[in-house]
Amino acid sequence: MAAPLKRVLxxxxxxxxxxxVKSPAFEPEMLSLYSELELPDGSLKDYIIKAFEKLTVDQGMPPASDSWVMSNAVEPVVESCIGATNEQSVTQETFLAEFKKVAENAAQxxxxxxxxxxxSENTFDGSGIKRLLSNKFExxxxxxxxxxxxxxxxxxxxxxxxxxxxxxxxxPSAGLPPIGAVDQMDKVIQEASVRC
Structure with a gap:
């Protein structure tokens, strides 16, 4: 049985x-994201727009794949924040500092x-495991x-x-995602297997 899919606005x-942006996770996540971006001749604007496209709702960003979000929330802020720095070579430090500035302006x-x-989000609350354990035959x-x-x-x-x-x-029978699909679940399973 699959985990309950919950739709929320x-x-x-x-x-x-x-x-x-203010969390301790910001810098490592953005540096990881920077290393995934493959824009050999990309400008700073290109890097920042591509990074916004990769941010998720969980990180506070509406989907940049939506044309309205891109044209009304991302592009105007990028244009207003990135000036002469757009022509600099894009290093990790430059990307991180400029992305932070743009993200703060996007928040505003x-x-x-x-x-x-x-x-839509899946909720893995253990109810599938409880249901499975309560039915000996199953x-x-x-x-x-x-x-x-x-x-x-x-x-x-x-x-x-x-x-x-x-x-x-x-x-699937316990209402859990496959291993590797949800990082938080993988950590729980890893901790449980270490205890065994």
Whole structure:
């Protein structure tokens, strides 16, 4: 059974992106994003616009893929903030400093002109696991199918390293995402497997 998909309307007023810019996660996330951008001859404006396209609603940015958001929230702010610095070579430091300045101005623009965004999110609250554990027949059937997929040594024993394979097989029945799909879930599973 899949996790419940919840649709929400979000009013994006710049608060979340400002919070992201001021958070300790900002610098490492933006440097990681910078390293993913492949713009060999790109200007600073190109880098910043591409970075805005990669930001998510969770980071406080309405989808820049929406033409209205791009033309009313991103491009005007980039144009007003990036002047002579557009011709400089784009280093990590330049990108980070200028992106921060542009993002703060974008937050101000969103405060003046908020955007309503329809957003879907999966909620993994453990209810699928509780449901699976409460039905012994379903649990036994699911565990049996998961165990059949795991390789065994010549003595019929399973290696602990195949635990992730079993979890991937169990995931749909327990209402969990596949391993690798949601970082937060991967961390929880990693912590649990270390304890075993």
């Amino acid at each position: 979000l009013r994006m007023d710049g608060e979340d992106i400002l919070e992201f 623009r969103l405060k003046e002109q908020p955007v309503i965004v329809a957003h 649990l036994d059937k699911t565990l049996d199918s998961a165990l059949k997929t795991i390789p065994r040594d010549r003595h019929g024993k399973m290696s602990k390293e195949y635990l992730r394979v079993a979890l991937d097989v169990l995931a």
